[in-house]
Each structure stands twice: as structure tokens, then as C-alpha cells.
Amino acid sequence: AAKERGKNTYQFYTAHLMERSARKMELENDLRKALIKQELQVYYQPQIDLQTGVVIGMEALLRWPHEKYGFISPLEFIPIAEETGLIVPLGEWVLRRACQQNKQWQEEGMACIPVAVNLSARQMQEENFIDMIIRVLHETELKPQFLDLEITESMVQDIENSTVILHKLKDLGVKLSIDDFGTGYSSLSYLKHLPIDKIKIDKSFVDDIIHHENQGAIVKTIIDMGHNLQFKVIAEGIEKEEQVQFLMEYGCIMGQGYFFSPPLHSKEMKKFLSQDKEVLERT
Ligand code: C2E
Numbered sequence: 001a002a003k004e005r006g007k008n009t010y011q012f013y014t015a016h017l018m019e020r021s022a023r024k025m026e027l028e029n030d031l032r033k034a035l036i037k038q039e040l041q042v043y044y045q046p047q048i049d050l051q052t053g054v055v056i057g058m059e060a061l062l063r064w065p066h067e068k069y070g071f072i073s074p075l076e077f078i079p080i081a082e083e084t085g086l087i088v089p090l091g092e093w094v095l096r097r098a099c100q101q102n103k104q105w106q107e108e109g110m111a112c113i114p115v116a117v118n119l120s121a122r123q124m125q126e127e128n129f130i131d132m133i134i135r136v137l138h139e140t141e142l143k144p145q146f147l148d149l150e151i152t153e154s155m156v157q158d159i160e161n162s163t164v165i166l167h168k169l170k171d172l173g174v175k176l177s178i179d180d181f182g183t184g185y186s187s188l189s190y191l192k193h194l195p196i197d198k199i200k201i202d203k204s205f206v207d208d209i210i211h212h213e214n215q216g217a218i219v220k221t222i223i224d225m226g227h228n229l230q231f232k233v234i235a236e237g238i239e240k241e242e243q244v245q246f247l248m249e250y251g252c253i254m255g256q257g258y259f260f261s262p263p264l265h266s267k268e269m270k271k272f273l274s275q276d277k278e279v280l281e282r283t
């Protein structure tokens with residue numbers, strides 16, 4: 001019976017794995033087509049000054065409306081794009097869209113605030129990566145200070161010449177942020193010597209503020225150390241008012257999360273920016 005069970009389990013897993021790789025292959029094909037047919041979209045999530053409620057930036061996040069499966073999470077398709085190398089053209093596409101859009105909003109009289117774009121290791125390892133960034137900035141006519149590039153701790157550590165690349169980016173005048181800070185294996189002191197502007201405290205620590213009895217001791221430490229090292233600090237994944245209160249008490253004055261707004265379609269983001277503009281003009 002044990003043998004029989006073992007066999008069944010084995011069959012179950014093989015079937016499961018085959019199903020998974022079938023979906024993966026399907027998605028890989030579809031993603032390639034979606035990119036060509038311009039079916040992907042860029043959404044924008046506002047970044048907020050916690051003290052005034054004003055929008056101070058935005059993060060560009062890829063959205064893929066799939067005709068059969070509906071919206072597919074970037075957590076599923078970005079790794080596929082990375083494995084296949086499709087992330088290189090895809091990443092350039094997002095960057096160009098985000099820069100174009102930001103430039104357009106500025107021309108339409110919206111607040112001049114930066115757009116953050118997520119990068120993948122694979123992109124940064126491309127030989128012409130820096131040239132690509134220069135070219136996109138040039139083509140879209142976006143001033144470099146309005147581009148904020150998000151990289152992770154592991155990218156800094158795994159990419160051989162990451163320090164050189166980061167310095168080159170810094171010299172262009174773009175901003176650099178460390179995404180999901182605290183989930184990697186690096187320490188803040190490791191980042192001290194890098195030309196980084198900002199750290200983004202990962203959502204898991206922001207969750208801890210209300211779910212753990214230490215009430216965000218780690219968050220407080222990250223905020224203090226970050227500021228001591230002259231980094232700006234922004235909290236990710238804020239969902240509750242209570243978290244905002246604690247973060248401000250701890251000295252963190254920037255945040256992003258569903259509490260303020262989910263990532264928005266560009267039309268919705270423009271409305272968000274317009275409302276903000278009205279408020280600012282009235283005060
Ligand atoms: P990320 O860069 O850390 O982006 C933040 C993620 O948290 C986004 O998920 C956002 O929708 C989600 N989020 C924001 N506020 C909240 C909140 O209050 N609660 C919860 N539960 N979630 C919140 P999303 O858009 O699904 O993206 C997931 C990840 O996929 C991103 O994490 C990023 O690593 C990657 N990604 C997305 N777009 C791109 C892209 O254009 N290029 C690359 N390389 N990666 C991307």
C-alpha cells in the first residue's frame with residue numbers, strides 16, 4: 001500500500017509539475033506577443049508625504065491583462081521574463097512609458113515629482129545598460145532627477161560591478177532606491193558607501209508595527225539608521241492609519257500603500273494628481 005501511495009504521490013507531482021510548466025510556457029509565449037502588441041500597461045502608485053498627505057512621487061508597476069487569465073501578477077510573470085531574457089526589452093518598455101508619462105504630466109501642469117521604476121538584475125548586467133538609460137532619458141526629454149531607479153539589496157551584492165554601475169547612474173543625476181529593504185542579507189552599513197538616495201522599508205516590517213508585540217522595533221531601528229546614514233526612508237505597504245501614526249512617531253515621513261491608494265491606471269493617477277494640485281492651489 002505504501003508503495004502504491006508513493007506511486008500516486010509521484011504521479012500527482014509529475015502531473016502538477018507538467019501543468020505548471022505548461023502554464024509557464026504558455027505565459028512565456030503570450031508575454032512575448034503582449035509586448036509586441038503593446039498589451040501591457042503601466043500603473044502608478046502614489047507615494048505620500050505622511051505629514052501633509054501630498055503626493056511626492058509615484059512607482060510604476062507593470063500590469064498584464066491576459067485575455068484568458070485576467071490580470072496576471074508581476075510576481076508570476078516578472079520571473080518568467082527574467083529567465084527568458086524578455087525582461088530586457090520589457091524593462092526598457094516600462095522605463096520609456098514611465099518617463100514619457102511623467103514628462104507629459106509635468107507639461108500638463110501637474111506637480112513635478114519623480115517616477116520610480118523597478119529594475120531587474122538581468123537588465124543591469126546588459127553591456128549597454130547605462131546607454132539605454134541615457135537614450136530613454138534623452139528620447140523622452142525627462143530630466144534625470146525625475147527618474148528614481150529601484151534596485152534590491154541582492155542586486156547590489158550579486159552583480160559583479162554593481163558599485164561602478166550605481167556610480168555611473170548617480171553621475172547621470174537619477175535617483176537610486178533600495179527596494180524591499182530588510183528582506184535581503186545586506187546591512188545598512190554595507191550600503192553606506194553606495195550612492196543611494198533612499199531605502200524602502202519592506203511591507204513585512206510595516207506589518208509588524210501592528211501585528212507584533214515589539215511594535216515595530218525593527219522599523220524604528222531601520223528608520224534611525226537610515227537617517228543617520230543620510231538616506232531618505234519610505235515605508236512600503238501601509239494599509240492602516242495606525243501604521244501611519246507609528247511611522248511618523250518614528251520619524252519616517254514618506255509612505256506608500258493601499259491606505260493611501262492602490263496602483264492606479266494612468267487616467268486615475270492623473271485624477272489623483274489633479275486633486276492634489278487643487279488642494280495645493282487653494283492653500
Ligand atoms: P515592489 O517593487 O516591491 O512593488 C510593491 C508591490 O506591493 C506592488 O505589487 C504593489 O501593488 C504592492 N503594494 C503596494 N501597497 C500595498 C499594500 O498596502 N498592501 C499590499 N498587500 N500590497 C501593496 P505588484 O504591483 O504586484 O508588484 C510586485 C513586484 O513585481 C514588485 O514589487 C516588483 O518587484 C515587481 N515588478 C512590478 N513591476 C515591475 C517592473 O516594471 N519591472 C520589474 N523588474 N519588476 C516589477
Ligand code: MG
Pocket residue numbers: 059118150179
Ligand atoms: Mg518597487
Ligand code: MG
Pocket residue numbers: 179180200202236
Ligand atoms: Mg518593494
Ligand code: MG
Pocket residue numbers: 179180
Ligand atoms: Mg520588489
